[in-house]
Amino acid sequence: MKDKSILIKNIYYMLSYAFQALTQSNYEDVAKEKFEDLHNLFAAVLAKGIGHQLKQGLYREYLNRQEDISVMRGKINMPGTIRNRLERKRVLTCEYDELSENNQLNQILKTTVMILLRHADVKPEYKDDLKKKMLFFSNVDTLEPSSIKWSSIRFQRNNQTYRMLVSICQLIIEGMLITTEKGGYKLASFVDVQRMSRLYEKFILEYYYRKFPSFTVSASQIPWALDNGVGTMLPVMQSDITIQKKETVLIIDAKYYAQTTQAQYDKHTLHSSNLYQIFTYVKNKDAEFGEKPHVVSGLLLYAKTEEEIQPDNSYLMSGNRISVRTLDLNREFAEIAKQLNEIVEEHFGVTAA
Numbered sequence: 001m002k003d004k005s006i007l008i009k010n011i012y013y014m015l016s017y018a019f020q021a022l023t024q025s026n027y028e029d030v031a032k033e034k035f036e037d038l039h040n041l042f043a044a045v046l047a048k049g050i051g052h053q054l055k056q057g058l059y060r061e062y063l064n065r066q067e068d069i070s071v072m073r074g075k076i077n078m079p080g081t082i083r084n085r086l087e088r089k090r091v092l093t094c095e096y097d098e099l100s101e102n103n104q105l106n107q108i109l110k111t112t113v114m115i116l117l118r119h120a121d122v123k124p125e126y127k128d129d130l131k132k133k134m135l136f137f138s139n140v141d142t143l144e145p146s147s148i149k150w151s152s153i154r155f156q157r158n159n160q161t162y163r164m165l166v167s168i169c170q171l172i173i174e175g176m177l178i179t180t181e182k183g184g185y186k187l188a189s190f191v192d193v194q195r196m197s198r199l200y201e202k203f204i205l206e207y208y209y210r211k212f213p214s215f216t217v218s219a220s221q222i223p224w225a226l227d228n229g230v231g232t233m234l235p236v237m238q239s240d241i242t243i244q245k246k247e248t249v250l251i252i253d254a255k256y257y258a259q260t261t262q263a264q265y266d267k268h269t270l271h272s273s274n275l276y277q278i279f280t281y282v283k284n285k286d287a288e289f290g291e292k293p294h295v296v297s298g299l300l301l302y303a304k305t306e307e308e309i310q311p312d313n314s315y316l317m318s319g320n321r322i323s324v325r326t327l328d329l330n331r332e333f334a335e336i337a338k339q340l341n342e343i344v345e346e347h348f349g350v351t352a353a
Contacts, residue, residue, distance in 0.1 A: 008037065010331075017203045027048055037121055043116045050165065051133060062097040068084060069094055073096045075095050077095050081093045109140075110142050112172055115177070117130060175195030222239055222284050239251050240253050247292065252298075253298070255274060260304070270313075275300070278322060279322060282298040282320045299322075300324045304327060304328040304329065327340070
C-alpha cells in the first residue's frame with residue numbers, strides 16, 4: 001500500500017520548484033510537516049505565505065470612488081451634484097482615487113482562505129492561523145469564485161510577491177472546487193488532472209533548469225522545417241522541456257494522464273497523438289542542424305499511474321531515438337530526483353550539479 005502522505009509531500013516539492021518562493025526560509029516549517037491530505041497542505045502554505053506578505057504590507061492600488069460629501073475632493077461629478085441640489089441636499093458628488101487594500105489580488109486570497117476555513121478536513125491549528133491572518137483583511141471583500149478571470153490578472157513590480165500565492169489560489173479554486181447541487185461549494189480531495197498536468201510540466205522544467213545550470217533548459221518553440229519558407233496557418237510547435245548541451249538535444253513532453261496507455265481488445269498501445277507529436281518535434285528540430293554533426297532525441301515522460309502495464313520503451317525512428325518512460329511521483333523525493341537525473345545522464349553522460 002502506497003503512502004498517500006508521500007504523494008502529497010511531493011506536490012509540495014513540485015510547487016517548490018514551480019514557485020521558487022517556497023524554498024525561502026519562512027517555509028521551512030511547512031516542508032518538515034507530514035500531510036495526509038491536500039487541504040491541510042494548501043492551508044499551511046497559504047498561512048505562511050500570507051503571513052510573510054503581511055510583514056511586507058498588503059498590496060494596495062488606486063481605486064475610483066464616487067461619494068456625496070460636504071467638501072470637494074478629487075473632481076465634481078456634475079449630474080450627481082445637480083441631482084443633490086434639486087433634492088436640496090447641501091453636498092457635492094465627487095469622484096476621486098483612493099489607495100485601497102480592497103483589490104482583486106487580496107480578494108482572491110480572502111476568498112480562497114474562506115473556502116478552506118469552511119472545509120471540515122482542515123485541521124483546527126491551520127484554521128486558527130488563517131483566521132488570525134484574516135483579521136488584517138477586514139476591509140477586503142470576497143468574490144464569487146466562478147467570476148474570477150485568472151487570465152486577466154497582471155503582475156508588476158509592486159505586486160510580484162503575490163504571484164505564487166495567487167497561483168496556489170487558482171490551483172485550489174479551479175482544480176479542487178466543486179459546485180454542489182444546492183449551488184454551494186466544496187473542495188475535492190484531489191486536484192483535477194488538467195491542473196496537475198500543468199504543475200507536473202512546470203516542475204520538470206524548473207527541476208532541470210536549476211539542477212543542470214550548464215545546460216540550456218527551456219520550453220522553447222521549434223520552427224517547422226519548410227522547403228519554401230511559407231508557414232501560413234501552421235500551428236506553433238511549443239515544447240514542454242527542451243534540454244540542450246552543444247549539439248545534443250533532448251525534447252521532453254511531460255504527460256500527466258489518468259491512464260498512460262490506450263487499450264483496445266485487451267491490447268495496450270501508446271497514445272498515438274502523443275507519439276506523433278514528439279516525433280514531429282524531434283524531426284523538425286533535427287532539420288535545424290542541417291549537415292552539422294548533432295544528436296536530437298525525444299522522450300514522452302508520463303506520470304506513473306496504478307495501471308499494471310507501464311510504458312518503458314525506446315525506439316529508433318528515422319535515425320532519432322524516441323523513448324517512453326514513467327516518473328513515479330509516489331516515492332520519496334530523493335528517488336524522484338534520481339529518476340530525473342538518470343534521464344539526463346543517459347542522454348548526455350553528465351551528472352547533476
